[in-house]
Amino acid sequence: MDWKTVWSEAVGAAEKAVKAKAPGARKFVKSIAEARKKRLELLLLAMADGALDEQTIDEELKEEKAILESEFLAVQVMVKKAAQDAANALIGTIEKALFKGIDFVV
Amino acid sequence: MQSKNKTLAASKWRMAIAVLLACTVSLVSGCAADWVAPHDQASEDRLISAYERINRFYDEITDTAPAERGYPRFARHYADVATDLRVLLLRQKTRANNSESEKITVNILESWEKTREQHRRYSESAERRKNPYPDTKINLDRQQFEDHFKAALIAERAKR
Structure with a gap:
């Protein structure tokens, strides 16, 4: 097996790994905006209802940042895992080719 | 030769x-490449179980008459959930390459303690004693935990 074929197969395997994870990540990122809108509406309703004192309003606005942080940390895990799978698919394909090479040479 | x-x-x-x-x-x-912790079923199960407990807590408080929604009546629930979250956090801390899930769990625990403190403060306030946990605040807090837990669960499942 020649090196060019091995490399092209390795890149293909890496691309496939990324493509498999991309739709899930995209869907989640979209849902983040909707969830933030929903909670801000609930915050406005609670404020209008007089259910929150000034300190609570301040804490809830900070909470929004914390939720957004949690959501983007989850996105970070998804991206990292996709990159990890891609790197391992690439290395795995090269590794397999090398093993075949050993059989051939020895 | x-x-x-x-x-x-x-x-x-x-x-x-x-x-x-x-x-x-x-x-x-x-x-x-080893950049993300392997998926951990026990962490996923603990997350779901803590979320279930929080939901049961909100169902119970919603079914309670407003004047009886004072903190002391629910103190035990707050302590139980806080313990579950601390155990989960300990588990997350012991896993390598797991900083994101660890931070999400810290965020959930801090949100829980903040909500607990607000409930305690409202229950002690003469002004709010008649309804220390109004329905609109219940809805707001429920959404906060749904969003945090969704992020935590998605992060864990992404590791598969």
């Missing part, structure tokens, strides 16, 4: 190539 030497040299040469290739393969294998 010359032919015997040639065979020996060829055999040594083949051995050297085999060792070299074996080293290359083991080097490449050692390069396997």
Whole structure:
């Protein structure tokens, strides 16, 4: 097996790994905006209802940042895992080719 | 004699190539990317179980008459959930390459303690004693935990 074929197969395997994870990540990122809108509406309703004192309003606005942080940390895990799978698919394909090479040479 | 030497040299040469290739393969294998902790079913189960407990808590408080929604009546629930979250956090801390899930769990625990403190403060306030946990605030807090837990669960499942 020649090196060019091995490399092209390795890149293909890496691309496939990324493509498999991309739709899930995209869907989640979209849902983040909707969830933030929903909670801000609930915050406005609670404020209008007089259910929150000034300190609570301040804490809830900070909470929004914390939720957004949690959501983007989850996105970070998804991206990292996709990159990890891609790197391992690439290395795995090269590794397999090398093993075949050993059989051939020895 | 010359032919015997040639065979020996060829055999040594083949051995050297085999060792070299074996080293290359083991080097490449050692390069396997390991940037994210492996999926942990126990963490996922604990997340779901803590979320269930929080939901049951909100169902119970919603079914309680507003004037009886004072903190002392629900103190035990707050303590139980806080313990569950601390145990989960400990588990997350012991996993390598798991900083994101650890931070999400810290965020959930801090949200829980903040909500607990607000409930305690409202229950002690003469102004709010008649309804220390209004329905609109219940809805707001429920959404906060749904969003945090969704992020935590998605992060854990992404590791599969």
